[in-house]
Amino acid sequence: MIALRDVSFGYAGTERPALSRVNLEFLPGEFSLVCGATGSGKSTLLRILNGLAPHFTGGSLSGSLIVDGQDVTGSKPHELASQVGFVNQQPESSFVSDTVKQELVYGMEQLGFTREKMADSLKQVAKLLEIEPLLDRPLSWLSGGQQQRVAIASALAAGQRILLLDEPTSALDPEAAAEIVGVLKSLAHEHGITVILVEHRIERVIELVDSVVIVANDGLVTKGGYEQFENYHLVPPVIGLSTELSWNPITVSVPEARSNWAKNPKSWTPLVNEHLSETVAMEVGNLCVSYDDLEAVSDVSFQVHTGEVVALMGKNGSGKSSVLWAIQGGGKRTSGSVKTQFGDPKSLSADERLCVLTLVPQKAADLLFLNSLADELSESDKFAQLTESGTSKIFESLTGRLDPKIHPRDLSAGQQLALVLALQLIKGAGILLLDEPTRGLDYAAKKSLAKQIRALRKEGKSVLVASHDVEFVALVADRVLEIAGGKLVSDKSATAALGVGSAHPTQISQITGEPGLLTLSQVEGASR
Amino acid sequence: MARQFTASKASPVSWWLLAITMAIVAGVSQSALTQIVICLSALVAILIFREEAPWSRSVKFYLFLAGFVVIARVLFRIVFNIQNPEDTTALDLPGFSVNLGFGPPVELFGAVGIQALTGGATDGLRLAAIILSIGMASSLANPRTLLKSTPSALYEIASAISVAINLAPQMISSLQRVQKARSLRGRSKGLGSMAGTVIPVLEDAIDSSLSLAASMDSRGFGRRGDLSKSLVLGARLSSLIAVAFLSIGSFALLVGQTQVLGWALIAVGIVASFATIRINSKSQIRTRFEPVKLQFFDAVLFALSAALLTAAILGWFA
Numbered sequence: 084m085i086a087l088r089d090v091s092f093g094y095a096g097t098e099r100p101a102l103s104r105v106n107l108e109f110l111p112g113e114f115s116l117v118c119g120a121t122g123s124g125k126s127t128l129l130r131i132l133n134g135l136a137p138h139f140t141g142g143s144l145s146g147s148l149i150v151d152g153q154d155v156t157g158s159k160p161h162e163l164a165s166q167v168g169f170v171n172q173q174p175e176s177s178f179v180s181d182t183v184k185q186e187l188v189y190g191m192e193q194l195g196f197t198r199e200k201m202a203d204s205l206k207q208v209a210k211l212l213e214i215e216p217l218l219d220r221p222l223s224w225l226s227g228g229q230q231q232r233v234a235i236a237s238a239l240a241a242g243q244r245i246l247l248l249d250e251p252t253s254a255l256d257p258e259a260a261a262e263i264v265g266v267l268k269s270l271a272h273e274h275g276i277t278v279i280l281v282e283h284r285i286e287r288v289i290e291l292v293d294s295v296v297i298v299a300n301d302g303l304v305t306k307g308g309y310e311q312f313e314n315y316h317l318v319p320p321v322i323g324l325s326t327e328l329s330w331n332p333i334t335v336s337v338p339e340a341r342s343n344w345a346k347n348p349k350s351w352t353p354l355v356n357e358h359l360s361e362t363v364a365m366e367v368g369n370l371c372v373s374y375d376d377l378e379a380v381s382d383v384s385f386q387v388h389t390g391e392v393v394a395l396m397g398k399n400g401s402g403k404s405s406v407l408w409a410i411q412g413g414g415k416r417t418s419g420s421v422k423t424q425f426g427d428p429k430s431l432s433a434d435e436r437l438c439v440l441t442l443v444p445q446k447a448a449d450l451l452f453l454n455s456l457a458d459e460l461s462e463s464d465k466f467a468q469l470t471e472s473g474t475s476k477i478f479e480s481l482t483g484r485l486d487p488k489i490h491p492r493d494l495s496a497g498q499q500l501a502l503v504l505a506l507q508l509i510k511g512a513g514i515l516l517l518d519e520p521t522r523g524l525d526y527a528a529k530k531s532l533a534k535q536i537r538a539l540r541k542e543g544k545s546v547l548v549a550s551h552d553v554e555f556v557a558l559v560a561d562r563v564l565e566i567a568g569g570k571l572v573s574d575k576s577a578t579a580a581l582g583v584g585s586a587h588p589t590q591i592s593q594i595t596g597e598p599g600l601l602t603l604s605q606v607e608g609a610s611r
Numbered sequence: 612m613a614r615q616f617t618a619s620k621a622s623p624v625s626w627w628l629l630a631i632t633m634a635i636v637a638g639v640s641q642s643a644l645t646q647i648v649i650c651l652s653a654l655v656a657i658l659i660f661r662e663e664a665p666w667s668r669s670v671k672f673y674l675f676l677a678g679f680v681v682i683a684r685v686l687f688r689i690v691f692n693i694q695n696p697e698d699t700t701a702l703d704l705p706g707f708s709v710n711l712g713f714g715p716p717v718e719l720f721g722a723v724g725i726q727a728l729t730g731g732a733t734d735g736l737r738l739a740a741i742i743l744s745i746g747m748a749s750s751l752a753n754p755r756t757l758l759k760s761t762p763s764a765l766y767e768i769a770s771a772i773s774v775a776i777n778l779a780p781q782m783i784s785s786l787q788r789v790q791k792a793r794s795l796r797g798r799s800k801g802l803g804s805m806a807g808t809v810i811p812v813l814e815d816a817i818d819s820s821l822s823l824a825a826s827m828d829s830r831g832f833g834r835r836g837d838l839s840k841s842l843v844l845g846a847r848l849s850s851l852i853a854v855a856f857l858s859i860g861s862f863a864l865l866v867g868q869t870q871v872l873g874w875a876l877i878a879v880g881i882v883a884s885f886a887t888i889r890i891n892s893k894s895q896i897r898t899r900f901e902p903v904k905l906q907f908f909d910a911v912l913f914a915l916s917a918a919l920l921t922a923a924i925l926g927w928f929a
Contacts, residue, residue, distance in 0.1 A: 133829055135825055135828070135829065138828075139821065139824070139825050139828070159828070159833075160825070160828040160829045161828050161829075161830075161831050161832060161833045161834045162834070164828075164829060164830055164831035164834070165831065167829075168829075168830075169825075169826070169829040169830075171822060171825075171826055173822070176819050176822045176823060176826075177822060177823060177825075177826030178826075179823070179826070179827060181753055184900075185900075185901075188900040188901075189830060190830035190831055191898075191900070192897055192898055192899055192900060193830055193831030193832050193834060193897055194831045194834070195834075195897055195898050196898055197898065198898065198899075198900060201898070201900045202900075205900075223663075237830070238829075238830070241831070411795070413791065413794050413795060414791075432797075433794055433795075433797045434797035436797070437796075437797050441795070442795050443795075444791075444792045444795065446788070446792065446811075448811065449788065449789045449792035449793065449811050450792055450793065450795060450796055452793070452808070452810070466797070492810075506796065507795070507796070510797075
């Protein structure tokens with residue numbers, strides 16, 4: 084259906100090829116997952132398949148691309164548009180129209196379909212993606228999941244049989260993501276479409292895919308076995324458990340793992356936070372935020388203790404970010420109070436707030452503005468009036484030593500986050516607010532962030548982290564608050580919120596069915 | 612959403628046409644009153660027809676820019692004051708004479724005349740009127756649908772323009788986000804932070820434009836069907852000639868001194884547009900699902916633009 088023969092790809096100005104000597108073939112109706120660490124070239128691989136690389140990205144390509152038995156090497160994306168559909172990470176950035184219907188027919192208009200044919204295909208594809216009731220709606224009214232459905236539908240409307248998707252679920256909450264992945268599976272298995280998906284959160288899709296393509300950092304690409312994951316630190320919990328307990332063959336499906344565990348359960352240790360104190364570090368009372376007519380946050384009250392990590396979970400648009408910004412004082416707060424040791428952050432100046440609490444926004448890199456790591460670190464020392472290199476000490480404790488001459492924009496997403504944490508903590512803030520810190524992080528970076536947060540907790544810092552990444556929350560949180568439609572709907576311990584029978588059980592709790600067992604690290608003998 | 616008359620009742624082309632006509636009128640008119648009327652109508656149009664959409668968030672920015680231009684122009688006249696003995700003094704400031712070491716000394720401040728002040732204000736208002744007219748179009752019309760509703764003859768040029776138009780609102784929303792984030796680091800604002808703001812904002816804007824362009828290309832935009840390369844080149848060339856001659860021609864007419872030349876240039880432009888359409892229609896490469904139906908509202912905007920343009924050509928605003 085679509086194949087790469089001996090393909091190598093390199094960007095200008097880099098010595099190391101992004102991809103080297105790739106040979107891959109995808110069959111009709113195959114649902115394939117492409118994964119690899121951040122920056123490994125998996126998005127490049129996807130873009131080669133429809134000509135976006137090198138035509139949009141630059142770089143040089145050798146080898147050949149074969150679609151439907153034809154050698155189409157060197158074709159531009161619009162020449163492959165009738166055969167290959169492409170879906171981006173953020174659907175709203177790729178929309179061309181105002182309404183759903185207009186968006187769906189856009190591709191067909193470009194390809195010169197007749198009006199009757201368009202009406203026909205429109206009906207079919209809307210039915211396929213179950214978006215018939217949305218056809219006349221403006222695109223900006225849709226939820227994230229609905230937008231992604233529309234983006235998929237418009238990539239397939241002209242009858243394309245190959246669908247490429249670049250992290251389509253990264254901006255979605257778990258429910259919406261699961262729905263989209265289910266849709267992709269049925270497109271492949273029931274309708275024979277070749278679906279090739281780049282995805283970070285392997286646990287969301289691993290059970291459903293037919294094949295796995297792994298792109299290593301050295302540009303080598305392999306297709307096939309799950310054993311590969313271990314070597315590349317791409318370990319979703321189910322595979323981690325499987326390798327730790329030496330199940331042979333390696334299990335990727337939760338039901339299978341469940342029966343394996345039932346046959347031979349291991350002992351495990353419950354989660355305890357030995358650093359938690361009785362002191363309340365922050366008390367949020369009756370917090371309300373409204374924008375014009377919209378009530379984004381209504382009457383939210385909770386406490387965070389010293390040395391406690393609290394996760395704020397909820398769907399996209401449920402008000403998580405608004406809560407964090409309202410607490411920090413820089414965002415809008417309609418009413419309500421926040422009590423800390425030094426008073427309400429809202430009444431403090433921006434500089435004074437940094438001694439009390441600090442917020443790391445979704446795009447942490449926005450906070451970096453100097454030209455080298457060394458400049459950022461020394462500017463921060465100067466700001467905090469330290470003579471010693473205090474900031475680099477924090478930074479190194481989080482991520483290890485790095486070349487001081489490196490430009491902050493060249494750091495990986497995980498390293499940027501660590502740098503921002505170091506800069507923001509230099510004034511000694513005891514409360515840390517994190518807004519969706521795991522977006523764009525691979526497993527290794529997520530694990531390292533979790534370690535950093537636990538180290539900060541040990542120092543007695545209190546952390547409030549907004550996230551919808553269940554597995555990450557299970558690694559760090561002591562308590563989970565759930566927010567829906569701006570209201571606090573539950574406040575439970577992490578084991579109750581993410582354990583067996585809860586709304587978002589972790590993979591390990593789904594497998595083991597043991598109340599109180601959430602993560603792999605709790606299992607006896609596990610190295611992690 | 613209960614309001615009946617919103618910007619999307621008319622096609623984006625109509626809004627841009629009206630905006631450009633208003634800008635032309637502002638450009639040729641010498642009267643402060645006309646400029647004020649244009650500024651006000653642009654603002655009123657924005658207030659009445661505005662919709663809740665990402666591209667309508669840029670209004671504040673255009674308003675700020677317009678205000679800044681007027682104030683700057685007037686201040687300029689006060690600081691670099693050219694004395695006019697016939698003018699009635701409005702502001703009697705002490706004058707300075709600065710010797711730069713070359714040329715005659717520069718006179719600063721001094722008695723500022725009424726004419727100098729109103730002249731400065733009119734100049735500033737003219738620019739403000741142009742800025743607000745463009746601001747009106749870019750906050751009322753979705754830049755992306757503008758791209759869709761452009762005739763295929765002008766596709767290449769239109770796509771470049773659309774991506775450029777799309778940059779401004781995108782940059783404004785990124786700017787807001789980056790500034791909000793930057794406030795988290797404390798620190799009073801300085802030059803260093805300026806540079807630090809510009810980079811992420813530009814990065815965002817370029818990323819978003821590229822990702823839009825990539826998405827359009829992946830869906831078949833830019834296909835040239837079975838036209839030969841030389842014909843495609845011919846179509847591009849003639850569309851370029853059409854746009855260039857039509858705009859230079861209308862400029863010549865508006866300036867008013869070379870009527871014959873103006874009409875001649877416009878005639879060439881019209882011929883070139885027909886040639887472009889002719890070449891492009893040789894291969895049916897694009898179709899439309901819903902033909903563009905011009906609404907009643909479009910007709911109103913068209914008529915308004917035509918009336919304004921005719922009046923400008925006839926010299927009513929001079």
